[in-house]
Amino acid sequence: MASLTCRADCTHPANHRHLRFVWLYFTTVNLSALDLNLLLVFHTVLEEKTVAKAAAKLHVTPPAISNSLSRLRAVIGDPLLVRRGRGLVPTPRAQELAPRVATALRELERAVGDDRTFDPATTRRRFVLACSDNDQIASVPHLAATLASEMPLAQLHIVSIDQLKASDGLAAGIVDAAVVPTAASHADVHAEPLYVDHGVLVLRKGHPIRAPRLSRAQFNSLRYVDTWIVLGRAGVGTKMMDAFLHRHGLVRNVAVIVPGFAAAAMIVATTDLAVGMPMRVAVQLAKHLPLRVAKIPAPAMPIEMQLVWHARTHEDPGAKLFRALVADAFRDKPRR
Known part of the structure; x- marks a missing residue:
């Protein structure tokens, strides 16, 4: 997962409400069709403003980014990002989701942490x-x-x-x-x-x-x-x-x-x-x-x-x- 930045303190109780909002929102759509990589792509494109820059940051190809956005649009039922000039701008729905998704991703990143240990005997990966x-x-x-x-x-x-x-x-x-x-x-x-x-x-x-x-x-x-x-x-x-x-x-x-x-x-x-x-x-x-x-x-x-x-x-x-x-x-x- 790419390193994400979040200005909010993700350990503050108020920010846990963001995580609950994201969870409750996506359980009302189609959670089985969603994976966290789609949210990471969404967050990164919002940050970078273009598919090409987001692809470079995540070390994937631009078509892979476009494919992920298409999948997320299908799940949410909203265009999310529309082209304007050489960049992409968020729809009102995307603007509503953006800060909560950013906080939720950061919270998950903090939960996982930077521990690189791996136990072959117990992993369920x-x-x-x-x-x-x-x-x-x-x-x-x-x-x-x-x-x-x-x-x-x-x-x-x-x-x-x-x-x-x-x-x-x-x-x-x-x-x-x-x-x-x-x-x-x-x-x-x-x-x-x-x-x-x-x-x-x-x-x-x-x-x-x-x-x-x-x-x-x-x-x-x-x-x-x-x-x-x-x-x-x-x-x-x-x-x-x-x-x-x-x-x-x-x-x-x-x-x-x-x-x-x-x-x-x-x-x-x-x-x-x-x-x-x-x-x-x-x-x-x-x-x-x-x-x-x-x-x-x-x-x-x-x-x-x-x-x-x-x-x-x-x-x-x-x-x-x-x-x-x-x-x-x-x-x-x-x-x-």
Whole structure:
């Protein structure tokens, strides 16, 4: 949370009335649709007068600020801030709320204090991780077991990469960390390499093609299950895979399209269809289904993955421990 300033003495009994007012007001709207981050954004935009300056102060993107304001407007039923020239001015409703929200936020900040201690054994914090379908199968079970041991009262919430992209989750503070393909760095985002995987072919046990490495003719003769991986843009994963195969004279004749690897594996286990997927998830699925892994007739295409998190949580003790547990669970050779 950004440091907030409040001229009033928040310990004075009169100021507790502000906190009660904010609580009573929002319980008359839709408290389930509200989170405190929306009030913090509202307060900061009022202070800074522009979305851009508020975004810089909170270390998020301007679209994330605009999205938060839209959500708060929907909850309250008032525009709150309207554009005038290059800045924003508050509506009468916003002017009524502003001093009380400022005092309430300050009171909450004082209640939390600056104590940076964190007890893994007693924390009930919810940690949110965004990762792909294949990582959810290959690595999240290990992470869940480790978290249960290290932070037994904490909660793990897994969301998809698509949800991360749609909500600008890191900047908006919706997720604590994400496991994503290695890409160019971004301001206010930290990154740590996790693992390098590669694609393989998965067939059912007893499939007519038994070779451990398929020939080009064998590969092109098969029909395939396609996993429609979005990664923020519909079908981008499929397009990347097909472009790679085309460079090596390989073509997939797609019979079925599904949104994830678990469904694809279930289909392949009971048909003569084949599916391509990362090695890590293929090995895990083959432990539970009658599947075997084969090599494709092309050089291995490296799949480099990294752990990313926002600068806002970089020094947070709980977030640091959570990231260490994620890295431990997702790396090729876990340290534990």
